Amino acid sequence: MRVSLALVLQRAARVRGGDHGVEDIGKGLIREGTGYVTFPVKYQCVVFRSFKGEILEAVVTMVNKMGFFAEAGPVQIFVSNHLILDDMEFQSGDVPSYTTSDGSVKIQKESEVRLKIIGTRVDATETFCIGTIKDDFLGDISDPGAAV
Known part of the structure; x- marks a missing residue:
């Protein structure tokens, strides 16, 4: 599970550099019958995209x-x-x-x-x-x- 989370964090870091990314990951909650784990994640990102004609x-x-x-x-x-x-x-x-x-x-x-x-x-x-x-x-x- 730690390896999978590390891969997700690496991919997120590759998408954008700078002063944003994962700030905190809380305790995981195992979802019964699915094998999935849900984590509360505090994440900071830039939500700005310019477009042609703007x-x-x-x-x-x-x-x-x-x-x-x-x-x-x-x-x-x-x-x-x-x-x-x-x-x-x-x-x-x-x-x-x-x-x-x-x-x-x-x-x-x-x-x-x-x-x-x-x-x-x-x-x-x-x-x-x-x-x-x-x-x-x-x-x-x-x-x-x-x-x-």
């Missing part, structure tokens, strides 16, 4: 000339420079950013953006997405109080 708000984690990376919860999203608005250009320097020609909008590390998922990939340890801000109502989410 609109998310994310925080930019890195900006480079190829595009930028952002995170929305456990999901990492890459927005290619081809999927950024045409009037935004990459500005290198101490704080790399994508900035509009008039300087009114700037996307840099720690910026909050609204983006659209156009592709997803899920592997054993993470979910990775490709996004775009080349659509209506997408891009930098300005703090209304900051504009005053």
